[in-house]
Amino acid sequence: MPTLFQQIQAGKVWDFHGGIHPPSRKERTNQKPVALLDIPDRLYIPLRQHIGVAGKVLVKVGDRVLKGQALTQADNAMAVPVHAPTSGMVLAIELHTSTHPSSLAEPTLVLAPDGMDEWRPRKPLDPEQVDIYTLLERIQESGISGMGGAGFPTHIKVNVKQPVDYLIINAVECEPYITADDMLMQERASDIIAGIEILVKLLSPKAVLIGIEDDKPIAAASLKAAIGQRDNYFVREVPTKYPSGGEKQLIQLLTNKEVPAGRRPLDIGIVMQNVGTAFAIAQAVLDDIPLIHRVVTVAGETLAQQQNVLALIGTPISDLLNACGFQAEPQQRIIVGGPMMGFAIADWSVPVVKTTNCVLAPTENELGAASEEMDCIRCGACADACPASLLPQQLLWYSKAHDQDKLAEYNLSDCIECGACAYVCPSEIPLVHYYRVAKAEIRETQREALKAEQAKARFDARTERLEREKQERLERNQQLAAQRVAQQQASGQASQSAAAVQQALARTQQQSDQPLDKAQIIAERERKKAEALAYQQQKQQAQTATPAENTAPGTAEDPRKAAIAAALARAKAKKQAEAQPEAIEQPAPAETAASDTPDMDAKKAAVAAAIARAKAKKQAEAQPEAIEQPAPAETAASDIPDVNAKKAAVAAAIARAKAKKQAEAQPEAVEQPAPAETASSDTADMDAKKAAVAAAIARAKAKKLAEQAEAQQQTEVKATTQQAPSAEPQEPVAPPEQDAKKAAIAAAIARAKAKKQQNSEPL
Amino acid sequence: MSIITALWALGILALVFGAALGYAAIRFKVDADPLVEQIDEILPQTQCGQCGYPGCRPYAEAIANGDDINKCPPGGDTTIKKLADLMGVEAKPLDAAQTPAIKRVAYIREDECIGCTKCIQACPVDAIVGASKQMHTVIIDECTGCDLCVEPCPVDCIDMVPLASSIERWKWDLNAIPVKVLES
Numbered sequence: 001m002p003t004l005f006q007q008i009q010a011g012k013v014w015d016f017h018g019g020i021h022p023p024s025r026k027e028r029t030n031q032k033p034v035a036l037l038d039i040p041d042r043l044y045i046p047l048r049q050h051i052g053v054a055g056k057v058l059v060k061v062g063d064r065v066l067k068g069q070a071l072t073q074a075d076n077a078m079a080v081p082v083h084a085p086t087s088g089m090v091l092a093i094e095l096h097t098s099t100h101p102s103s104l105a106e107p108t109l110v111l112a113p114d115g116m117d118e119w120r121p122r123k124p125l126d127p128e129q130v131d132i133y134t135l136l137e138r139i140q141e142s143g144i145s146g147m148g149g150a151g152f153p154t155h156i157k158v159n160v161k162q163p164v165d166y167l168i169i170n171a172v173e174c175e176p177y178i179t180a181d182d183m184l185m186q187e188r189a190s191d192i193i194a195g196i197e198i199l200v201k202l203l204s205p206k207a208v209l210i211g212i213e214d215d216k217p218i219a220a221a222s223l224k225a226a227i228g229q230r231d232n233y234f235v236r237e238v239p240t241k242y243p244s245g246g247e248k249q250l251i252q253l254l255t256n257k258e259v260p261a262g263r264r265p266l267d268i269g270i271v272m273q274n275v276g277t278a279f280a281i282a283q284a285v286l287d288d289i290p291l292i293h294r295v296v297t298v299a300g301e302t303l304a305q306q307q308n309v310l311a312l313i314g315t316p317i318s319d320l321l322n323a324c325g326f327q328a329e330p331q332q333r334i335i336v337g338g339p340m341m342g343f344a345i346a347d348w349s350v351p352v353v354k355t356t357n358c359v360l361a362p363t364e365n366e367l368g369a370a371s372e373e374m375d376c377i378r379c380g381a382c383a384d385a386c387p388a389s390l391l392p393q394q395l396l397w398y399s400k401a402h403d404q405d406k407l408a409e410y411n412l413s414d415c416i417e418c419g420a421c422a423y424v425c426p427s428e429i430p431l432v433h434y435y436r437v438a439k440a441e442i443r444e445t446q447r448e449a450l451k452a453e454q455a456k457a458r459f460d461a462r463t464e465r466l467e468r469e470k471q472e473r474l475e476r477n478q479q480l481a482a483q484r485v486a487q488q489q490a491s492g493q494a495s496q497s498a499a500a501v502q503q504a505l506a507r508t509q510q511q512s513d514q515p516l517d518k519a520q521i522i523a524e525r526e527r528k529k530a531e532a533l534a535y536q537q538q539k540q541q542a543q544t545a546t547p548a549e550n551t552a553p554g555t556a557e558d559p560r561k562a563a564i565a566a567a568l569a570r571a572k573a574k575k576q577a578e579a580q581p582e583a584i585e586q587p588a589p590a591e592t593a594a595s596d597t598p599d600m601d602a603k604k605a606a607v608a609a610a611i612a613r614a615k616a617k618k619q620a621e622a623q624p625e626a627i628e629q630p631a632p633a634e635t636a637a638s639d640i641p642d643v644n645a646k647k648a649a650v651a652a653a654i655a656r657a658k659a660k661k662q663a664e665a666q667p668e669a670v671e672q673p674a675p676a677e678t679a680s681s682d683t684a685d686m687d688a689k690k691a692a693v694a695a696a697i698a699r700a701k702a703k704k705l706a707e708q709a710e711a712q713q714q715t716e717v718k719a720t721t722q723q724a725p726s727a728e729p730q731e732p733v734a735p736p737e738q739d740a741k742k743a744a745i746a747a748a749i750a751r752a753k754a755k756k757q758q759n760s761e762p763l
Numbered sequence: 764m765s766i767i768t769a770l771w772a773l774g775i776l777a778l779v780f781g782a783a784l785g786y787a788a789i790r791f792k793v794d795a796d797p798l799v800e801q802i803d804e805i806l807p808q809t810q811c812g813q814c815g816y817p818g819c820r821p822y823a824e825a826i827a828n829g830d831d832i833n834k835c836p837p838g839g840d841t842t843i844k845k846l847a848d849l850m851g852v853e854a855k856p857l858d859a860a861q862t863p864a865i866k867r868v869a870y871i872r873e874d875e876c877i878g879c880t881k882c883i884q885a886c887p888v889d890a891i892v893g894a895s896k897q898m899h900t901v902i903i904d905e906c907t908g909c910d911l912c913v914e915p916c917p918v919d920c921i922d923m924v925p926l927a928s929s930i931e932r933w934k935w936d937l938n939a940i941p942v943k944v945l946e947s
Binding site: 100 | 807887888905928929932934
């Protein structure tokens with residue numbers, strides 16, 4: 001029994017399961033020489049034309065680039081650069097429709113050729129003299145990715161650590177119409193062989209097998225002539241059958257080996273390269289011509305000259321067609337790729353990319369459009385035709401049912417999307433398209449699963465971190481407490497500490513924060529209430545006299561109040577260093593002051609917009625008092641007209657933040673900003689009942705108020721609220737618990753109303 | 764006499780097997796509830812809290828304890844179907860009224876951000892970077908689109924924007940693809 005290698009040497013060719021024999025229609029283009037095109041007016045060069053990631057852009061708009069100059073830089077292993085196909089000016093780097101079935105826009109460099117076609121300096125390499133790393137680098141830098149269709153970066157595919165038995169050169173080109181590789185082999189066979197020699201140097205295989213279909217006798221003959229006396233180069237003619245050019249199918253044809261599911265050919269010691277890729281490698285190494293052009297078959301009966309052309313990468317498809325005498329018919333379809341695996345494009349300005357091997361402009365009679373899909377009749381013709389020995393009808397059911405587990409069970413991932421099943425289907429079911437959708441869904445599910453896993457890890461890490469921080473805080477507090485106890489014990493006798501406690505108590509009692517009995521509590525409250533009211537009245541008087549008078553601590557009659565006010569002012573001053581006391585007490589005036597300033601600039605306009613948004617939100621959510629804010633603002637505007645924009649922005653942000661807080665706070669707190677603007681600031685003991693009444697009145701008025709209330713209405717509202725505090729002295733002091741309860745109820749009602757209002761009139 | 768022998772024999776056997784089972788129950792005790800793990804695997808891990816629980820795992824525990832399986836809007840019908848299969852219950856339609864049909868991510872309008880760090884604290888997956896008084900931004904790849912950062916923002920500068928479609932994520936549109944059949 002002869003070994004496999006002996007059988008291959010003897011010229012044995014095996015067979016694979018299934019396959020179809022569509023009319024090839026190659027005779028239209030495989031006799032004519034490859035035509036050269038004029039340089040088009042515009043070149044659209046997608047920054048990413050391979051599987052992987054785009055490189056870093058090296059040029060900018062307006063730069064002049066030379067032919068062959070790199071436009072992007074490969075900054076990682078999976079990236080290959082793109083190059084300027086001719087000299088010219090970079091017009092733009094923008095989104096342009098991609099040469100992809102989705103027709104989604106992708107980043108594209110637009111080049112305006114200057115017609116000079118001026119080369120950058122070229123440095124050819126001698127493959128005999130340089131090591132394989134230099135060769136690999138040159139292959140990557142020349143932007144070479146697989147030209148058969150998938151566009152996998154070649155330098156990765158040929159940089160192998162495992163021993164390689166067979167290097168297979170795929171010259172089958174089994175899809176109808178396409179003759180690009182055929183013509184390349186007829187015209188440039190010696191260059192292809194030179195490229196293969198470079199590949200051999202990189203991979204050192206036992207043998208080189210060149211697979212070619214038997215309908216290309218001229219190409220096969222020229223290859224054989226170019227190979228000459230080289231050892232272990234075998235040209236193997238395989239019978240014409242679609243899809244012999246599939247990677248796994250050709251491996252089976254030439255070596256009788258099957259690539260296991262989910263594995264690569266390299267795992268069984270085989271590397272396959274397209275014949276066009278071999279040619280590109282030869283050009284890159286021997287002539288330092290990066291991948292800037294490729295042979296494209298332009299065919300279809302709407303064209304006067306169906307032929308192969310050498311197209312620059314980036315040439316719009318429409319230019320390509322027009323150069324071949326294109327006469328569009330109504331509802332013309334343009335197909336990129338062959339009739340079996342290609343896709344129709346809607347936008348004819350999409351460019352030729354590194355993987356574009358064919359452009360079809362068929363007539364309606366030549367390639368029929370989609371016909372009515374009928375139900376599957378379970379004839380099994382698809383299973384007979386499937387070159388991957390799958391069960392297409394089962395896959396169809398599960399694709400329609402979105403049953404991903406079953407699809408995996410029936411090896412959907414091994415489908416090469418050749419279209420043989422759809423071709424033979426008597427019900428004209430577009431089977432492959434169902435599989436493509438299912439594959440995309442499976443990819444999406446996998447992506448989601450990965451993302452969920454990452455999110456979970458991040459969530460767990462965060463939870464753990466929060467827990468740890470909490471624990472640390474607790475420990476620190478315990479340590480501090482222990483230290484305090486130790487200090488107290490160390491500081492002296494128990495009597496001394498007791499005296500200290502007594503002193504402290506006395507101090508706090510003086511500050512009336514910790515009264516000793518109930519009578520004292522009440523007395524203290526009464527006293528504070530009286531103080532507060534007096535203070536408010538005094539302030540209100542001051543306010544009515546001069547609305548924006550400085551509420552400086554000095555004006556307060558009570559020294560203790562003054563101290564509190566000073567502390568308050570200090571704290572606020574810390575938050576906004578440059579703001580005036582008016583601005584501190586009244587953030588809203590500051591913000592409106594900015595918008596009212598005559599010399600309003602663009603930034604202020606933006607601030608005003610933000611204020612408008614804040615107001616809208618406020619109105620929707622907050623208590624009606626919030627509407628009062630613009631009212632005093634008007635009065636304050638005249639006082640601080642020269643407030644600068646930055647201050648205004650800070651104030652605006654604070655105001656927005658406050659407005660939001662307002663919505664959720666207690667009624668006392670809600671009430672606070674409003675009187676603050678009317679300069680009756682201390683509301684610690686304000687009567688909540690009165691406040692609720694005021695709120696109700698204001699609410700009623702607020703309903704009338706538009707977002708930008710008229711000044712008259714605002715004055716009214718302001719007057720109402722001013723009445724409220726002034727009426728207070730006559731009111732009996734309600735018990736504080738009752739106050740709080742009422743206040744809470746009022747707040748809840750107000751919130752509910754605000755929400756209703758928001759729902760009824762979305763802003 | 765023979766009946767007593769039989770009773771003895773059965774009694775001893777019962778004791779032996781009981782002891783063996785009791786030992787196995789202690790020796791091979793499963794630490795966590797594996798059902799919770801399985802449910803947690805199915806949930807989409809957005810940690811959005813729309814189910815009413817503070818994260819996906821708490822909801823998984825709740826489902827294991829008999830809560831409804833239809834409270835996860837980000838997971839949608841697929842998740843409910845899987846949960847129904849796992850729990851052996853009927854698949855119900857989604858509980859929440861509005862389901863975000865499209866994937867969304869948070870986007871911070873950076874010139875309006877005041878640097879309050881509230882959204883950072885709200886984010887369950889630490890997908891927002893920034894510091895106090897510094898502009899914040901969202902790491903789009905890590906954002907689960909849970910909406911939790913939108914509410915705390917005091918200046919409303921966070922939008923939920925639909926995730927842009929890309930060539931990698933594109934799903935074939937059946938209607939857009941013409942069937943090409945060659946006649947002989």
